[in-house]
Amino acid sequence: MIIAANLKTNLTRKATHKYMQELDSCVQKSSQEVIVFPAISSLDAYKTDITVGAQNAYPVEKGAFTGEIGLEHLTEFGIKTILIGHSERRHILGESQEFIAEKFHYFKEQGFRIIYCVGEPLAVRESSKEEMLAYLYQQYEGIDTQYENLIIAYEPVWAIGTGKIPTLEDIADIHSELKKKSSAPLLYGGSVKVNNVKDILQVENVDGVLVGSAALYADHFCSMIQAAEELEKN
Ligand SMILES: O=C[C@H](O)COP(=O)(O)O
Helix, strand or coil: CEEEEECCCCCCHHHHHHHHHHHHHHHHCCCCEEEEECCHHHCCCCCCCCEECECCCCCCCCCCCCCCCCHHHHHCCCCCEEEECCHHHHHHCCCCHHHHHHHHHHHHHCCCEEEEEECCCHHHHCCCHHHHHHHHHHCCCCCCCCCCCEEEEECCHHHCCCCCCCCHHHHHHHHHHHHHHCCCCEEEECCCCCCCHHHHHCCCCCCEEEECHHHCCHHHHHHHHHHHHHHHHC
C-alpha cells in the first residue's frame, strides 16, 4: 500500500530531519511504500528509504517566479515525486484547473511520480451524486489519467483537517466511480487517523492513504504504516 504524509506548512528543517530519522526505523521494518512531503524549506537529500516529494513547484526549470521553486531546486535533492492539485492549492491559493494541468504535463515530461489530488467541497457533496461526480471529473480535465507514474488521491475538501470523514460505504462508492476514470493507485485523504486508518485501508479500491495532521508525529504515522503492514500480512 502507499502511505503518504503531507506535512504542509509544518515542521522546520531541523524538526523534519528528526522526524525522518524516527520514521526511518519504522519504514525499515515495513514493505509499504512510504512517501513524505515536507515543507518546501525542509526539502533535503535525506538518506532514507522513504520517498521524499515536493508539495508544490512551478512548472519551470528556474526563472523569475517570486516565491516559487522550480525543477532545479528539486533536482538538487534528487526529488522526483510531486503533489499536484491539492485542495489547499486549488481553494486557498486559487490554482485553476488549466494551471494544474500545465503543472501536470511539465512534471510528467520530467518523468516525475505525480500524486494528483481531487475532491469536492461540502456544498457540492450535498448536491446530487451526478453533480458531485461531474465536479470531480472536471478535475481530471487536461490530465493524462493513463500516465504510468500517476497516483490519484481522493480528498473531500470538507474532510480535510476537520475530523469528519465520509462513511466507509461512501468512500467505496466514490472510489469505484473514480477507478472508472483511471486505474492508477487511488489513495483516500481527509482526517485519516490512527484509529480509523485500518478501516479505511480495507475499503475496496483504496490503495493507500494521504495523511495530513495525524502524520505530524512520527510515532502516529508509524502506527499507520504498521496498520497497513498488518492488513497485508493477514
Ligand atoms: O494532504 C493531506 C490532506 O489534506 C489531509 O489532511 P488531514 O489529514 O489533516 O485531514
